[in-house]
Amino acid sequence: MVIQRPKGTQDIIPGTIKRWHFLETQIRKICSEFGYQEIRTPIFEATELFQRGVGETTDIVNKEMYTFLDKGQRSITLRPEGTASVCRAYVENKFYAQPQPVKLYYLGPMFRYENTQAGRYRQFHQFGAEVLGAQDPLVDAEVIHLIWEFYRRIGLKGLEVHLNSVGCPVCRTEQRSQLQYYLQERKSDLCLDCQDRFEKNPMRILDCKNKGCQALTVDVPTTLDTLCEECKEHFAKVQQALRDCGIEYRINPKMVRGLDYYQRTAFEVMAEGIGAQSAICGGGRYDGLVEEIGGPSTPGIGFAMGIERILAVLDKQKVAIDNDQENKVLIAALGAQARQEGFKILSELRQDGVSALMDLMGRGLKSQMKYADREGVRYVLILGDEELAKDAIIVRDMRLGDQSEISRGAIKKYLLKNMKNSKYLL
Numbered sequence: 007m008v009i010q011r012p013k014g015t016q017d018i019i020p021g022t023i024k025r026w027h028f029l030e031t032q033i034r035k036i037c038s039e040f041g042y043q044e045i046r047t048p049i050f051e052a053t054e055l056f057q058r059g060v061g062e063t064t065d066i067v068n069k070e071m072y073t074f075l076d077k078g079q080r081s082i083t084l085r086p087e088g089t090a091s092v093c094r095a096y097v098e099n100k101f102y103a104q105p106q107p108v109k110l111y112y113l114g115p116m117f118r119y120e121n122t123q124a125g126r127y128r129q130f131h132q133f134g135a136e137v138l139g140a141q142d143p144l145v146d147a148e149v150i151h152l153i154w155e156f157y158r159r160i161g162l163k164g165l166e167v168h169l170n171s172v173g174c175p176v177c178r179t180e181q182r183s184q185l186q187y188y189l190q191e192r193k194s195d196l197c198l199d200c201q202d203r204f205e206k207n208p209m210r211i212l213d214c215k216n217k218g219c220q221a222l223t224v225d226v227p228t229t230l231d232t233l234c235e236e237c238k239e240h241f242a243k244v245q246q247a248l249r250d251c252g253i254e255y256r257i258n259p260k261m262v263r264g265l266d267y268y269q270r271t272a273f274e275v276m277a278e279g280i281g282a283q284s285a286i287c288g289g290g291r292y293d294g295l296v297e298e299i300g301g302p303s304t305p306g307i308g309f310a311m312g313i314e315r316i317l318a319v320l321d322k323q324k325v326a327i328d329n330d331q332e333n334k335v336l337i338a339a340l341g342a343q344a345r346q347e348g349f350k351i352l353s354e355l356r357q358d359g360v361s362a363l364m365d366l367m368g369r370g371l372k373s374q375m376k377y378a379d380r381e382g383v384r385y386v387l388i389l390g391d392e393e394l395a396k397d398a399i400i401v402r403d404m405r406l407g408d409q410s411e412i413s414r415g416a417i418k419k420y421l422l423k424n425m426k427n428s429k430y431l432l
């Protein structure tokens with residue numbers, strides 16, 4: 007029997023990898039421009055990190071973690087998200103002793119044992135960024151601006167930023183009692199999980215995927231109804247700063263996010279047309295998290311976005327991705343001597359940084375042209391016995407469909423003149 011990949015995982019194959027590279031390049035570029043540095047944390051961590059960091063009453067910790075005992079009987083978990091690990095690294099590497107804030111980003115696979123469906127996988131990839139050590143509402147706006155600008159640059163349209171404030175521990179006490187008061191009489195109609203949440207963490211009921219629970223919470227008091235004065239002021243400043251950088255947002259007072267660590271600002275970005283799993287990004291402020299996992303009291307804010315879902319929106323919106331085909335050259339050499347000379351030209355072009363290929367299967371000209379088409383080549387350099395004798399080469403422009411003969415020594419100059427971004431050749 008053929009062995010198949012595990013449910014909820016995907017092979018990212020050469021046909022699609024260009025789109026990943028495109029996103030990865032854009033991610034690194036924008037993060038560097040906004041002053042974020044990359045961090046790479048382990049893919050597995052002590053289970054306790056997520057129990058404490060993500061929260062015992064969340065679906066992620068309760069139902070979705072890939073947890074196992076290693077051979078030393080330690081409980082290990084494949085990371086279901088990136089924030090807890092970044093905060094652990096911040097503490098463990100004593101980043102709190104450096105000038106603040108510390109601005110970090112990450113990119114890599116996450117693992118959740120979820121019910122798989124379109125847009126919901128068991129291994130998926132997130133790009134996330136975190137700012138640690140700064141409480142200013144401008145930081146919240148900067149983080150949302152990074153997301154907004156990133157989507158603008160990659161060409162996504164029709165997105166909606168949902169914004170909320172879930173308050174601080176002071177507001178939570180009030181929130182908790184108002185929620186419990188409201189739901190008291192309907193408690194027995196809640197799902198079993200929510201009946202449990204009712205005592206432990208009633209705010210999580212707002213996040214329940216069960217339709218019955220959702221119906222029961224249509225008119226519940228929202229987190230915005232119970233904000234303390236400081237949280238209200240913070241929220242107002244975040245909104246002002248978002249307006250100042252031209253970001254459109256919608257207040258969604260029911261959005262509480264599925265992780266326990268959020269305080270104050272919480273946000274999600276939704277995209278149309280990719281089905282039920284329309285959230286392409288989520289994040290918020292988590293001022294208590296670093297302390298929760300054993301570090302000094304440190305404010306923090308961040309987000310994570312799912313790469314697979316961004317790719318789905320790019321596909322849906324038919325966004326063209328510039329993958330530099332303008333700069334590809336194929337050398338079509340015919341005959342043993344031409345192949346030898348062709349290989350020399352190939353290596354010269356490569357030394358000049360030109361993306362160049364040569365047929366290695368000894369195919370005829372027609373098949374080589376097909377190969378060039380398949381590879382998205384812009385220029386084919388044709389070299390046969392006749393051209394060899396004249397010390398010349400035929401250059402065929404695949405996009406314009408015309409060709410001309412130039413001397414062997416003029417190849418570099420020709421490409422330099424005609425190629426897009428010909429600085430690569432200098």
Ligand code: AMP
Pocket residue numbers: 087118120125126127128129130131132264285286287288289310311312313314315
């Ligand atoms: P979260 O860490 O749950 O806030 O998720 C942040 C983002 O990661 C979401 O908005 C999605 O774009 C993406 N995401 C979360 N879970 C999955 C999953 N199981 N499969 C694919 N993408 C996911």
